[in-house]
Each structure stands twice: as C-alpha cells, then as structure tokens.
Amino acid sequence: MHAVLLYALPVFGLCMLAEWAWGRWRGRDGYGLADTLGSLSQGLLSQAVAVVTPLFQTGLYASVHARLALLPGTLWHGAFGIVASVVMYDFCDYWLHRTSHESALFWAAHAVHHQSEHFNLSTALRQESLYSVMGAPFFLPMALLGVPTAQYALAGLVVLFYQFWIHTEHIGRLGWLDRVFSTPSNHRVHHAVNPGYLDRNYGAVLVVWDRLFGSFAEETEPCVYGTVKPLASWNPLAAVGQFYGELWRRARATPRLADKLRVLVKSPGWLPPDVAPQDPPIQARLAQPRFNPPAPRRARLAAVALFALTAAGCGAWLWRADDLGALANLAAAGLLTAGLWATGALLSRPA
Known part of the structure; x- marks a missing residue:
C-alpha cells in the first residue's frame, strides 16, 4: 500500500x-x-503511524x-464483487465518519482533518x-461477509483516492451528481463551521447515505472552514x-466519575454541568480571521527546504518500510x- 501511495504522490x-x-489566475x-x-505534514505523519501499527491497518x-x-x-x-466491496467499504466508512463527529473520543482522532481554515487539494x-487505528473495527463486517483482505485494502484505496478531488473551491454545483455522490459542493459543507453545516455530509463516495440517514445539507451560503475552536x-x-488535551481538561474539571466518562463518549461539544464553556x-467564530501570523522570509524558506528534505526521507523510508x-x-x-515539528517551529517564528 505504501508503494501505491508513493506512485500517487506526484499526481x-x-x-x-x-x-x-x-x-492565482482567477x-x-x-x-x-x-x-x-x-x-502535508499531517499526511506524512499518518503514513508513519500506518507503518508502525500494521495490526490496525490490515x-x-x-x-x-x-x-x-x-x-x-x-x-x-470479478467486477461486480469489486464494486460491491467499494460500496460496502463506503457504507462502513459513513458510520465511522459519523461516529467521529458525534463521539468526543473519536472526534479527537478525526479533528486533524478539519483544522485547516483553507479548503483545497492539500486539505x-x-x-x-x-x-485508522480507532476505526478498524468498523470495517470488520466486511471480513465477516468474506471480502478478502486484499480486496478490502483495494476498496480502501479507491475510497481514499476518490476523496482527493472533492477538496476544492473551484468546482461548483454538479446537478444530479450532487444528489448521489460526495462532490466538492457537498464536501465543502462538511468542512464548514456554519451552524447549518455542522456535522453534515459524511459520505466519502456516496452522499446517498446522508440522504437516507438524515445527515445531508445542501450548500446554500459561503463556507467558513476549520474547527469551532481553531x-x-x-x-x-x-x-x-x-x-485530547481538551478532553483531559474537561475530565479534570468535573469531580464526578460518571461525567468524566461522559466527556469521552458524548458529543464533542458536551460539557459537564459544572464546566464553563470556553469556545467562542x-x-x-464565523467573523474570526484565518490564523496566519507572518514569519520572516528566511524562516519560511528554511521551512520549505526542511520539509522537502523530510518528505524525501519519508518517501525513501516508506519504500523500504x-x-x-x-x-x-x-x-x-x-x-x-x-x-515536521522543526518545520512547524520555523513557520511559527515571529516576524
């Protein structure tokens, strides 16, 4: 799987x-x-975790x-079996994705994907x-139904690669496709913090799951991206x-053991009665400007160079992992x- 991803990276x-x-032109x-x-740093980190946790991958x-x-x-x-396994994987992924927005401990693992306040292909x-570590059990129904491991992995790659193109603001509404598939318009809604958009459009390939299970929302207003707490x-x-740090603070702030446990399993926005809200x-939040503190030009150039060197080393490692x-x-x-930490530190230097 690592080799497949490496071949895809130039594309x-x-x-x-x-x-x-x-x-830029427009x-x-x-x-x-x-x-x-x-x-991109989070993408490389995810591959590192995949290498050292093979038990939870396949x-x-x-x-x-x-x-x-x-x-x-x-x-x-055959072709029918491959298509069916992709649809099954997408169905299981819908429930993992939905759980990851509705249960705080799962959201802690998933929040990384939503933290960017931009929406583009790098997102x-x-x-x-x-x-993937926490989500592995969600796909075991496929194993029970006999889908071979190699075909399960292939279905996962198909679903993963499909989602690449839907992270863009440069493709508008697509007519009937928006009613069936996850498209850029549908996925912009998913990444937005607008009140009407929160926790909507979980489908990776098919948005019909959202329509069937009541989690669909159409794009009707400009999106503000990121997380509620940037x-x-x-x-x-x-x-x-x-x-994870936020959950730790909430659990420590309440004396009741039952509430400490509820902090982990209830929705990400749930707070014990004795914990004051901290989110704006x-x-x-909708009026808040994007986080973009200026860094010195030399620091930005050094960060680019260090990231390129780190990414090249990561590619060589993944090839032989x-x-x-x-x-x-x-x-x-x-x-x-x-x-990657050093790259982030360079970008964080004050101007």
Missing part, C-alpha cells in the same frame, strides 16, 4: 500545483504556505476474515494519524493532541516527527 502534487495556478488563491505545509481484518468469514471469498471476484492530504498553531504535534460564540524491523521503523517515524 497529487501536480494537481495541487494546477489548482494553485488556476486560483484571483481566488486558496492556498497559504504554512497551512499547506501543515496539511492485521485485525485479516485475522477476523481467516477465522470468522461467513461467505466464500470467491463470491467477491485532502491532511490525514489523521490515529483515525487550532491556531503550526505545530503538528499540537494539531494531533489538541482535542459561533457568530464570533516493509523490509525493516519494528525498531528501525519506530526510529524512522521519530526522525520524521522531529523534522
């Missing part, structure tokens, strides 16, 4: 470059240097499939590090840990994390 890069150039540049590097699925599959794998051969690569940092580790009123031992992969993941 992603060219698409981002084309989107940036188109936006006077609608939706990119910011620090934000883009932050999103290992758990393969184990359940080998022991508990109810139907023969041959049932899923698609802002993948969550712990999302990240306001270029530190990639702060991005991963932001909402939603109207104030399957042949390395666990300790070597952990060390490589640590070096990658350090390089």
